[in-house]
Amino acid sequence: NAGVTQTPKFRVLKTGQSMTLLCAQDMNHEYMYWYRQDPGMGLRLIHYSVGEGTTAKGEVPDGYNVSRLKKQNFLLGLESAAPSQTSVYFCASKVGAGYEQYFGPGTRLTVT
Amino acid sequence: AQTVTQSQPEMSVQEAETVTLSCTYDTSENNYYLFWYKQPPSRQMILVIRQEAYKQQNATENRFSVNFQKAAKSFSLKISDSQLGDTAMYFCAFMKPLNSGYSTLTFGKGTMLLVSP
Numbered sequence: 320n321a322g323v324t325q326t327p328k329f330r331v332l333k334t335g336q337s338m339t340l341l342c343a344q345d346m347n348h349e350y351m352y353w354y355r356q357d358p359g360m361g362l363r364l365i366h367y368s369v370g371e372g373t374t375a376k377g378e379v380p381d382g383y384n385v386s387r388l389k390k391q392n393f394l395l396g397l398e399s400a401a402p403s404q405t406s407v408y409f410c411a412s413k414v415g416a417g418y419e420q421y422f423g424p425g426t427r428l429t430v431t
Numbered sequence: 432a433q434t435v436t437q438s439q440p441e442m443s444v445q446e447a448e449t450v451t452l453s454c455t456y457d458t459s460e461n462n463y464y465l466f467w468y469k470q471p472p473s474r475q476m477i478l479v480i481r482q483e484a485y486k487q488q489n490a491t492e493n494r495f496s497v498n499f500q501k502a503a504k505s506f507s508l509k510i511s512d513s514q515l516g517d518t519a520m521y522f523c524a525f526m527k528p529l530n531s532g533y534s535t536l537t538f539g540k541g542t543m544l545l546v547s548p
Binding site: 350352361362363364377382407409413418419420422424428 | 476537
C-alpha cells in the first residue's frame with residue numbers, strides 16, 4: 320500500500336513550457352486535491368475532485384487544468400508555465416465520508 | 432469564505448518544555464472541523480490532531496492537546512514534553528462539514544517551531 324504518490328519529485332521548466340504532474344492513490348479514495356505551497360502562504364487549494372470524471376476550482380485555479388479520468392489518478396497540468404508557478408505542489412486524497420486528507424510527498428517545481 | 436490566522440510565524444522551545452501555538456479562524460458555519468498538521472523538514476504533511484466543533488471536550492493525542500474556544504473562534508495547540516522531533520512547521524486548518532457539498536481544507540500560513548536541546 321503506497322498511499323499517495325506524486326510524479327515527478329522535482330522539475331525545472333522554462334517559461335512557456337508545459338508539463339503534467341501525476342498524483343496516484345491506491346486507497347480507493349473518492350476525493351482528491353491539488354495544493355500549492357509557497358513560503359509564508361501556507362497551502363492553497365488549486366483544484367479538487369469529488370469523484371471520477373468530476374473536477375472543481377479551488378482558491379487559486381488560474382493557469383492550471385486538471386483531469387480525473389480514473390478514480391486513482393488526478394492530473395495537474397500547466398499549459399504555459401510562468402515563474403509565478405514556482406512552488407511546491409501537494410496532492411491529497413480522502414474517503415468521501417472521512418475527515419482526514421492523506422498527502423503525497425510533494426513536487427518541487429521551478430520555472431525559470 | 433473561511434479564513435485561518437496563525438499570528439506566530441516562528442516559535443522556539445527547549446526540549447521537555449511545553450509550548451502553545453495559536454490559531455484563530457473566521458466562519459459563519461456552526462458545524463465544522465479543525466485540524467493541526469505538522470510538516471517536518473521531510474516536507475511530508477502529517478495530521479497531528481482533529482477537533483469537531485460540536486464536541487465541547489478538547490481533543491488530546493498523547494503529548495498534543497488543543498484548547499478549543501468556539502465562541503472566541505480560537506484553536507490553539509499545546510505540545511507537552513517537547514522533543515527534538517517536534518521541530519517542524521505547524522499548520523492550522525479548517526474544514527466545512529461533509530454535508531455542505533464539498534469538504535476542502537483552508538490552511539493558515541503556518542508556525543515554524545524549533546525545539547532545541
